[in-house]
Amino acid sequence: MWDYSEKVMDHYRNPRNVGKIDNADAIGEAGSLTCGDSLKIYLKIKDGIVTDAKFQTFGCGSAVASSSILTEMIIGKSVEEVKKITNKDIADQLGGLPPEKMHCSVMGYEALEDALKNFDDLTDLDDLRNEKPAEKIVCTCFNVTENLIWDAIKQNGLRTVEEVTNYTKAGGACGKCKGLIQDIIDTYYKKEESHKEESSLSPAQKILKINKIIESQISPELQKDGGDITLVDIDGNKVLVKLRGKCSGCKNSHLTLKAFVESTLRETVDKNIDVIEVA
Amino acid sequence: MDLIYLDNNATTKVAPEVLEVMLPYFKEEYANPSSIYEFAKNANHTVRDSRGVIKDFLNAANEKEILFTSCGSESANTAIRGVLNMNKNKRHIITTKVEHPCVLNLYQTLEKEGYKVDYIGVNSNGELDLAQLEESINYDTALVSIMYANNETGVIYPIEKISEIIKSKNKETKFFVDAVQAAGKIPIDVQALGVDLLGISGHKFHAPKGIGVLYLNSKTLITPLIIGGHQERGKRAGTENVPYIAGIAKAAELAADGMKYELTEVKRLRDKLEAGIIKNIFNSRINTSISNRVPNTTNIGFEYIEGELILLHLSDLGICASSGSACTSGSLEPSHVLRAMNVPFTAIHGSIRWSLSRYTKESEIDYVLKVLPGIIDKITALSPYQDELANLKRLRG
Ligand SMILES: Cc1ncc(COP(=O)(O)O)c(C=O)c1O
Ligand code: FES
Numbered sequence: 001m002w003d004y005s006e007k008v009m010d011h012y013r014n015p016r017n018v019g020k021i022d023n024a025d026a027i028g029e030a031g032s033l034t035c036g037d038s039l040k041i042y043l044k045i046k047d048g049i050v051t052d053a054k055f056q057t058f059g060c061g062s063a064v065a066s067s068s069i070l071t072e073m074i075i076g077k078s079v080e081e082v083k084k085i086t087n088k089d090i091a092d093q094l095g096g097l098p099p100e101k102m103h104c105s106v107m108g109y110e111a112l113e114d115a116l117k118n119f120d121d122l123t124d125l126d127d128l129r130n131e132k133p134a135e136k137i138v139c140t141c142f143n144v145t146e147n148l149i150w151d152a153i154k155q156n157g158l159r160t161v162e163e164v165t166n167y168t169k170a171g172g173a174c175g176k177c178k179g180l181i182q183d184i185i186d187t188y189y190k191k192e193e194s195h196k197e198e199s200s201l202s203p204a205q206k207i208l209k210i211n212k213i214i215e216s217q218i219s220p221e222l223q224k225d226g227g228d229i230t231l232v233d234i235d236g237n238k239v240l241v242k243l244r245g246k247c248s249g250c251k252n253s254h255l256t257l258k259a260f261v262e263s264t265l266r267e268t269v270d271k272n273i274d275v276i277e278v279a
Numbered sequence: 280m281d282l283i284y285l286d287n288n289a290t291t292k293v294a295p296e297v298l299e300v301m302l303p304y305f306k307e308e309y310a311n312p313s314s315i316y317e318f319a320k321n322a323n324h325t326v327r328d329s330r331g332v333i334k335d336f337l338n339a340a341n342e343k344e345i346l347f348t349s350c351g352s353e354s355a356n357t358a359i360r361g362v363l364n365m366n367k368n369k370r371h372i373i374t375t376k377v378e379h380p381c382v383l384n385l386y387q388t389l390e391k392e393g394y395k396v397d398y399i400g401v402n403s404n405g406e407l408d409l410a411q412l413e414e415s416i417n418y419d420t421a422l423v424s425i426m427y428a429n430n431e432t433g434v435i436y437p438i439e440k441i442s443e444i445i446k447s448k449n450k451e452t453k454f455f456v457d458a459v460q461a462a463g464k465i466p467i468d469v470q471a472l473g474v475d476l477l478g479i480s481g482h483k484f485h486a487p488k489g490i491g492v493l494y495l496n497s498k499t500l501i502t503p504l505i506i507g508g509h510q511e512r513g514k515r516a517g518t519e520n521v522p523y524i525a526g527i528a529k530a531a532e533l534a535a536d537g538m539k540y541e542l543t544e545v546k547r548l549r550d551k552l553e554a555g556i557i558k559n560i561f562n563s564r565i566n567t568s569i570s571n572r573v574p575n576t577t578n579i580g581f582e583y584i585e586g587e588l589i590l591l592h593l594s595d596l597g598i599c600a601s602s603g604s605a606c607t608s609g610s611l612e613p614s615h616v617l618r619a620m621n622v623p624f625t626a627i628h629g630s631i632r633w634s635l636s637r638y639t640k641e642s643e644i645d646y647v648l649k650v651l652p653g654i655i656d657k658i659t660a661l662s663p664y665q666d667e668l669a670n671l672k673r674l675r676g
Binding site: 001012 | 583584585586587588591592594595611612613624625628660661662663664665
């Protein structure tokens, strides 16, 4: 038996907004009968606001709960806000889903994305005439596209083929697409890596920048509370600092460091920086 | 809320009579049956007598043909590995596509070890393709392994006929039968069936989990899976599990005494449940042939809806059943058994297995029949396939 949250149980027991909207402004679909779960979502959109949403789901408890909560999440929101919703938001709203069931939240995201795409296509008549490029199917057993896998990796920080299977089902039947999935994961993280490198500073630049931030931003703040900070060393992303004055004896010095120095340096210089206090 | 337990193919409750015969071996009679003092005599005789009871239960020729194991899976592993080890020069195995995972996964492992395994298919009624079986047997076939009754559908396979086919094609080929789902539900007569090895498991017929039996006839040699002491004539090491051995023997006695009840009353209740569902729920279908099943099992598909959701709603009312749907098991594909039978994809994800026992009451079946249509209606209303459902309703009335 699954360990479903109270919220999931509430939503499959009493699903909200079930049914169909006649004259819907956008309809989105995901999944299929053969694959064992499918979802249809209907939206009413007026002046850029989702005024009503309904769903029909063929699927397990968590699939119904994901669809049901999704309709609650989007009613009353602007289309722009709704576009930002990810599968993770759906799962979070439900108080989490078992790992093997994350694909249910992805199906909700997929149907919503499909609906919004159809809405855009309708409002933009030029687009309607342009043939959409065919999406590349990676997993033929479950009809999962490269784009969906890419989105799931991005939104949830997935790193293994098994995780991708939990989130998208791809790879869960014959398994012959597992190599392709691994390739997508590798490509994704290589790309992220190179992004990082592009934006990253040379080691010398980094030291200068860290020093400058400490002098100009962090130190003045700490001095206000009667303390101060000295930069001892920089080793890659490790920043060794010494605390001086009042705040070194204070019980919260570690918290001050973590919460303030680290977050400031992470925001301004590099998100991988670790601050270490030395005596 | 009273529990209504209709998942007896998964496991059964321990019969009170069984528990009672077991208790003394935990408390007073804890001796090791191999010890030589007087205190061990009772434990020793209990193991001996229990072996006799199981011998009769399976109609084996001799007590020596009965080995106690820890479960159905161990019986199967011992039989399969044991036979193959004794016939190292033969590299071919035949089994079916619908075996229990404890056997199927072992065959997949053996394939990796270099064995050639043929998997016999079934038709949409769940019946084996005997012609394919006959064709597959050759000089190199070490083992044929076929279950007696299927755990998901209850379909009984014609073991006696299969024995004849095997012996007519290759006299050296050994025949192992996984009878875990037959024991306690239909009579088993290993001599009439003509099998070489046969496994059963206590927890499927009201003994506890953790005790099984392997029958092997005197012409069949095996190597042990568990090597150690000389227990079970060197075929299975480990100090005898005296309380559980006493328990499975008692359960076998009760099952033999209750066989007529099983074949008439349990069957009547199963048939009532089945007929009531088919009559009152338009999008339901029986997934197997009606004849030739163990009396306690039915597998029913509900079209255009998904099984896990049915089970969750049943569970809210205290009703336990199980499903071959992907979602319940955590695997992403529906049951290999229903797929092998080509159950239509409209129904395969919504298939529910109901399995009764001699403890099932008529009032429980009536209650299920009363509440199920409402549950199915509620779930059907969620389905995106309303047009298809309307068509089906028109067709079936
Ligand atoms: C047909 C069949 N074989 C083997 C087993 C495994 O038995 P055990 O749980 O005792 O290992 C089962 C149990 O589900 C079964 O149904
Ligand atoms: S192609 Fe992906 S599991 Fe078969």
